[in-house]
Amino acid sequence: MENTDKSLIDAHRKGDPAAFGELVRRYGDGILGYLIRMSGNREQAEDLFQETFKRVHEKAHTFRGPQFKGWLFRIATNVALDGIRRSKHNKAISLNQQLDYDNPNSEQLGEVVTADNSCNPSEQASKAEQTEQVRRAIRSLPSRQRATLVLAYYQQLSYTDVAEVLGCSIGTVKTHMFRALRSLADKLPEI
Amino acid sequence: MENHLTENELIEYQFKLGSQEQQNASSEHLAGCAECRQRLEKLNKRFATLDLLREDAHVSEELISQVMAQAKQPARQKVVPFYKSSWFGAVAAVLIIGFVLLISNPDTDISTKQQLAEEPEPKGRTVRKESGAKREAETALPTRMLAQDADAKMGLPPADKLAQEEAPTRIVAKETSDLTDPTKGSARDVTAVEAVIAPTSKPIPEQPPFAPASAIELVTMPRRDKVQLTIYNSADLTLVRERRNLTLKKGWNWLQFMWANTLIDPTSLSLEPLEQAGKIDIQQLVFPARLRELGRWLIHSEISGQVPFEITYFTSGLSFIWARSRRMKKR
Numbered sequence: 001m002e003n004t005d006k007s008l009i010d011a012h013r014k015g016d017p018a019a020f021g022e023l024v025r026r027y028g029d030g031i032l033g034y035l036i037r038m039s040g041n042r043e044q045a046e047d048l049f050q051e052t053f054k055r056v057h058e059k060a061h062t063f064r065g066p067q068f069k070g071w072l073f074r075i076a077t078n079v080a081l082d083g084i085r086r087s088k089h090n091k092a093i094s095l096n097q098q099l100d101y102d103n104p105n106s107e108q109l110g111e112v113v114t115a116d117n118s119c120n121p122s123e124q125a126s127k128a129e130q131t132e133q134v135r136r137a138i139r140s141l142p143s144r145q146r147a148t149l150v151l152a153y154y155q156q157l158s159y160t161d162v163a164e165v166l167g168c169s170i171g172t173v174k175t176h177m178f179r180a181l182r183s184l185a186d187k188l189p190e191i
Numbered sequence: 192m193e194n195h196l197t198e199n200e201l202i203e204y205q206f207k208l209g210s211q212e213q214q215n216a217s218s219e220h221l222a223g224c225a226e227c228r229q230r231l232e233k234l235n236k237r238f239a240t241l242d243l244l245r246e247d248a249h250v251s252e253e254l255i256s257q258v259m260a261q262a263k264q265p266a267r268q269k270v271v272p273f274y275k276s277s278w279f280g281a282v283a284a285v286l287i288i289g290f291v292l293l294i295s296n297p298d299t300d301i302s303t304k305q306q307l308a309e310e311p312e313p314k315g316r317t318v319r320k321e322s323g324a325k326r327e328a329e330t331a332l333p334t335r336m337l338a339q340d341a342d343a344k345m346g347l348p349p350a351d352k353l354a355q356e357e358a359p360t361r362i363v364a365k366e367t368s369d370l371t372d373p374t375k376g377s378a379r380d381v382t383a384v385e386a387v388i389a390p391t392s393k394p395i396p397e398q399p400p401f402a403p404a405s406a407i408e409l410v411t412m413p414r415r416d417k418v419q420l421t422i423y424n425s426a427d428l429t430l431v432r433e434r435r436n437l438t439l440k441k442g443w444n445w446l447q448f449m450w451a452n453t454l455i456d457p458t459s460l461s462l463e464p465l466e467q468a469g470k471i472d473i474q475q476l477v478f479p480a481r482l483r484e485l486g487r488w489l490i491h492s493e494i495s496g497q498v499p500f501e502i503t504y505f506t507s508g509l510s511f512i513w514a515r516s517r518r519m520k521k522r
Contacts, residue, residue, distance in 0.1 A: 024250075024255055025255065050254070053258045054262075127243070131244065138241075181202050182199065185202065185234065188238065189240055
């Protein structure tokens with residue numbers, strides 16, 4: 001029988017390290033994807049990932065349920081928003097990454113180009129450019145709107161769950177979502 | 192078909208952001224409007240580019256092991272600083288109120304209140320009934336009262352002056368009773384004035400006076416007798432030691448020091464009596480609000496007369512150049 005989130009977190013509270021490992025594996029991919037989309041940078045996302053699970057470990061005793069996933073995403077959101085706020089002040093650019101010549105602040109082009117080997121070089125370049133445009137468009141959103149969009153669109157959480165994660169009303173979530181989409185509609189590339 | 196859906200309505204419809212009624216209305220419209228369907232399709236294509244970032248992220252075993260290593264360490268206990276604790280505000284408020292009550296002198300307050308309460312009513316009533324020369328009494332009395340009140344607050348008149356001050360007040364009282372119609376209430380007038388005089392005969396408490404709002408009652412700063420400068424060239428700092436003879440009166444004295452258009456550091460100001468140190472107490476240095484570039488020392492003196500003082504402070508903007516004289520070179 002598969003362990004529930006509640007039983008795993010209870011076991012972790014009692015000092016079972018395997019239970020915590022199970023939770024990390026269960027939600028790790030989703031949380032990392034969320035943090036990559038929020039930060040727009042894998043390196044930073046990995047740092048935020050560690051910080052998120054560190055907080056989960058430290059705050060496990062405060063978890064009252066019922067949904068571990070919502071609670072986890074709430075922590076991840078707080079960590080991501082803190083991290084984004086900090087990174088605005090202390091911007092670090094890796095020395096061994098290729099730069100987008102249109103945008104000297106871009107840090108992601110190399111990663112995208114190597115991601116897809118199935119297309120021919122021109123298609124690959126075009127896709128890379130579009131991906132970069134999408135990434136830039138998302139990055140240009142205010143952090144709350146970005147969190148709402150990523151949670152609702154990419155993580156496929158319902159608006160009710162997003163509201164719980166962000167600690168606001170469903171109406172607020174819908175407003176953030178609408179504004180994010182309205183803004184993206186002008187910035188996203190046409191295929 | 193008229194009234195096509197706007198782009199905002201299309202977004203709301205596509206992402207289910209509107210109410211159920213709006214959704215139904217948009218759905219009905221789209222069913223019968225090819226143009227809006229086409230626009231919706233175009234919008235969807237544009238939003239489909241969002242899926243370019245839908246690639247799955249996989250957590251590496253290395254990252255998981257790093258997280259697990261963190262989890263093996265005991266959870267950090269968050270220490271809430273005392274000043275951030277929830278009840279700190281309440282404790283601080285109680286302490287502040289207690290401190291304020293402690294430092295306030297209830298005797299002085301009560302006597303002042305009594306004075307203020309007792310003073311105006313009897314004399315006001317009496318004098319309003321009179322005319323002509325009685326006006327003098329009316330004007331004389333409040334002036335005297337204000338002076339007494341101010342003196343009581345400032346703690347200025349020494350005990351030996353009190354007897355002298357009482358005399359003119361009694362004269363005023365006598366004049367008032369003389370001028371008042373004897374049948375109507377001279378006795379009441381005398382009582383009123385006596386009530387006013389009574390508090391002044393009490394010993395004045397040793398309460399520091401309030402800082403004067405104006406330059407009245409200030410000790411004048413005389414010219415300096417001696418100056419000693421210690422110039423720290425590298426730090427652009429100069430220690431100034433001035434010696435001045437100040438004339439103090441017995442009791443409380445305010446000494447004003449101004450440094451307008453200088454580079455004096457007011458936080459470094461210090462005042463020390465060079466003689467009679469045991470009888471002179473420098474209580475505080477006040478920087479009055481709304482008055483720039485001046486400070487006032489409150490000095491309590493048990494003696495009256497001239498006392499040499501040393502004023503020290505830091506200033507900047509002074510430097511020296513070391514130049515050997517020709518004579519020294521020859522040597």
